[in-house]
Amino acid sequence: MLYRRSLPARSVSLICFLLFLSPVSLSAAEKPNIILIMCDDMGFSDIGCYGGEVQTPHLNRLAQEGMRFTQFYNNAKCTTTRASILTGLYPRFGKGGHMRQNMVTLGEAMKTAGYHTGLSGKWHLMKTQGYAKSEKPGGWLNRYDKTTHPFFRGFDSYYGVLDGCCNFFDPTISDPPYKRAGIRSFGHDDKAVTEFKEGYYTTDAFTDHTLGMIKEYSDNERPFFIHLCYTAPHYPLHAKPADIKKYAGKFKMGWDQMRKDRWKRLQEMGIAGENWSLSEGDSRAYAWETANQEFEDQRMAVYAAMIDSMDQNIGRIMTTLKETGQLDNTLVLFLSDNGGCSEEPGGRNPQERTPGPKDDYVAVGPAWGWAQNSPFRRYKSWVHEGGISTPMIAWWPGKVPAGAINRSPAHIIDLMPTFLEMAGAEYPKTYQGHEILPVEGTSILPLLQGEEKTLHDSLAWYWSGNRALRQGPWKLVWDKGVGEWELYDISADRCETKNLAKQQPERVQQMSKDWFAWAEKVELGTKVKQK
Structure with missing residues (x-):
C-alpha cells in the first residue's frame, strides 16, 4: 500500500509552488518542510530500489512515489561529505579544517530563512585541542570548539555522536585498541550524554529524536529542516538478532554472484543506462572459493540487518509525518555519505571476530565492500564511481514526479542552494560579522521537477x-x-x-x-x- 496523503491547512498554497524557480519572499505557510536523511558507508546497490537484496519496503515506496537519481555524487568519505552538505562548498583541506566561521551551515542558513532546524545522529566535524582517545564517556566534548559544534552552528536541537561511529548498543564502550579512537562522544544540544538505557540501539535513538522534533515543530506555522544522519551500516557490524535472522544464509552466493545478480536487477529496473556495464575485478578483493563462507555470510547478513533496521525507522518517520499533518508538505531526501566500505579493522579471522553483538567490532572487508557498489569500481575513499556515487531518492507528493529516474549529474554541494531556493531565501554574503565564502553548488530544483539538465561545467574530488x-x-x-x-x-x-x-x-x-x-x-x- 502506498503512503496515504493528507493535506495540511498550510499546504493549500503549495499547489502552485511547483513554479518556484527564483528566490522570492514566501510566507511561512508557503515554505515546505525538508528532511534530509543520510546513511553511513552504504553501497550504491544495497537497497531494494537500487537492485539490492535487503528488504527496504519504505525506501522502495519513496522511490516508487518519487525520483531516483543515477548520477548523484558525494565526496567518498564521511567527513568531507558532511562538510559539503552542510556548507554547499567543496571541503577545504588547510589549517582551518572543514568547518570554519567564513562558512555558513545549513542550520544557520535555514534558520535565517525562518525554519526550525534540527540534526540527529552523526556529526563528525568537531574540532578540539586533541583527538578523541578519552576513556570517559563525553570526554571529548569537554574540549570542543563551539564554532564546530552543531548546537552552536544553527541547529535548534541536536542529539547524536559528535565524532565517528560508535558501538550501536552501548556508546560508552570504547573502540578496540586496533581502531585507536577511544570512546566516542555523544551530545544532546550542548550537553554530554554518558548514560544509555538497556535495549538502546543508535538507529532507533536517532529516529526517536527526529520524531520528537517533527512533533514539536509541527505545533506552529514555521516550517522545519531536519538532517538525520544514521551511522548504519558503518562498522562495527551491530544489529538486532531478529533482523540478522532474516538474512542468515542469504549471501552464500558470494560477492561475485551478488554483483551479477544486482547488475541484472539494475538493468531490469531501468537504473542502469545503455552506457553501463559490469566492471570486472578489484585489486583488494579475494576469492570466494577459498574464503570462510560461513563467516563471510554472517558479516553480510549483519550488514543487511543494519540497513533493514534503518528502513524500518524511516517507515516510522513517514507515519509521524502523516499523523502530524505534514506528509504532503515535506520533501524527503535519502542518500549515502560514500560508497560501500573496504576497511577491515581487526581483520577477518573467524576465531577472533564475531559480527553482530555489542562485544565485538567487525567490518565487511574489501570484497563485500566492493560488491556493495555493483556495477561500479572501487569503494569508500576512492574516487572511481564506486566511491562517489550514491543512491539518491527524492520524495515530495505532487511536486516530484512519481516513479521518475533522473540521469543528470548532481553533487552534494547542490543541496544548500536547493533548500534556500525552496525557502525563498538568498545565500548570505555575511553571517554574524563574517564574510562568507560564495556557495559552489547549483540548485537541483529543475531536476526535482523532472528536467534533465547540466548543472556544472566541472566537478572535482580528492581523498587520501x-x-x-x-x-x-x-x-x-x-x-x-x-x-x-x-x-x-x-x-x-x-x-x-x-x-x-x-x-x-x-x-x-x-x-x-x-x-x-x-x-x-x-x-x-x-x-x-x-x-
Missing part, C-alpha cells in the same frame, strides 16, 4: 591521495595504488572499464592542470604533487 575531475562526459581519475592518470568517457562508459588516457594525452594534460587549479583553491597544498 585519490583524485578525480569530471568535465562534461569526461572523467579524469588518479588511483593512488596505480600512480597515473586514467581517463574515461562517462557518456559511453559509466562504469570506467575503458581507460582512454593513452589515446588522448592532450585532454589528460589539460584536465590535470584544471584539477591542480582546483586543488590549490581547496588548500590541498603539499598533500599532492603535480605530475
Whole structure:
C-alpha cells in the first residue's frame, strides 16, 4: 500500500509552488518542510530500489512515489561529505579544517530563512585541542570548539555522536585498541550524554529524536529542516538478532554472484543506462572459493540487518509525518555519505571476530565492500564511481514526479542552494560579522521537477591521495595504488572499464592542470604533487 496523503491547512498554497524557480519572499505557510536523511558507508546497490537484496519496503515506496537519481555524487568519505552538505562548498583541506566561521551551515542558513532546524545522529566535524582517545564517556566534548559544534552552528536541537561511529548498543564502550579512537562522544544540544538505557540501539535513538522534533515543530506555522544522519551500516557490524535472522544464509552466493545478480536487477529496473556495464575485478578483493563462507555470510547478513533496521525507522518517520499533518508538505531526501566500505579493522579471522553483538567490532572487508557498489569500481575513499556515487531518492507528493529516474549529474554541494531556493531565501554574503565564502553548488530544483539538465561545467574530488575531475562526459581519475592518470568517457562508459588516457594525452594534460587549479583553491597544498 502506498503512503496515504493528507493535506495540511498550510499546504493549500503549495499547489502552485511547483513554479518556484527564483528566490522570492514566501510566507511561512508557503515554505515546505525538508528532511534530509543520510546513511553511513552504504553501497550504491544495497537497497531494494537500487537492485539490492535487503528488504527496504519504505525506501522502495519513496522511490516508487518519487525520483531516483543515477548520477548523484558525494565526496567518498564521511567527513568531507558532511562538510559539503552542510556548507554547499567543496571541503577545504588547510589549517582551518572543514568547518570554519567564513562558512555558513545549513542550520544557520535555514534558520535565517525562518525554519526550525534540527540534526540527529552523526556529526563528525568537531574540532578540539586533541583527538578523541578519552576513556570517559563525553570526554571529548569537554574540549570542543563551539564554532564546530552543531548546537552552536544553527541547529535548534541536536542529539547524536559528535565524532565517528560508535558501538550501536552501548556508546560508552570504547573502540578496540586496533581502531585507536577511544570512546566516542555523544551530545544532546550542548550537553554530554554518558548514560544509555538497556535495549538502546543508535538507529532507533536517532529516529526517536527526529520524531520528537517533527512533533514539536509541527505545533506552529514555521516550517522545519531536519538532517538525520544514521551511522548504519558503518562498522562495527551491530544489529538486532531478529533482523540478522532474516538474512542468515542469504549471501552464500558470494560477492561475485551478488554483483551479477544486482547488475541484472539494475538493468531490469531501468537504473542502469545503455552506457553501463559490469566492471570486472578489484585489486583488494579475494576469492570466494577459498574464503570462510560461513563467516563471510554472517558479516553480510549483519550488514543487511543494519540497513533493514534503518528502513524500518524511516517507515516510522513517514507515519509521524502523516499523523502530524505534514506528509504532503515535506520533501524527503535519502542518500549515502560514500560508497560501500573496504576497511577491515581487526581483520577477518573467524576465531577472533564475531559480527553482530555489542562485544565485538567487525567490518565487511574489501570484497563485500566492493560488491556493495555493483556495477561500479572501487569503494569508500576512492574516487572511481564506486566511491562517489550514491543512491539518491527524492520524495515530495505532487511536486516530484512519481516513479521518475533522473540521469543528470548532481553533487552534494547542490543541496544548500536547493533548500534556500525552496525557502525563498538568498545565500548570505555575511553571517554574524563574517564574510562568507560564495556557495559552489547549483540548485537541483529543475531536476526535482523532472528536467534533465547540466548543472556544472566541472566537478572535482580528492581523498587520501585519490583524485578525480569530471568535465562534461569526461572523467579524469588518479588511483593512488596505480600512480597515473586514467581517463574515461562517462557518456559511453559509466562504469570506467575503458581507460582512454593513452589515446588522448592532450585532454589528460589539460584536465590535470584544471584539477591542480582546483586543488590549490581547496588548500590541498603539499598533500599532492603535480605530475
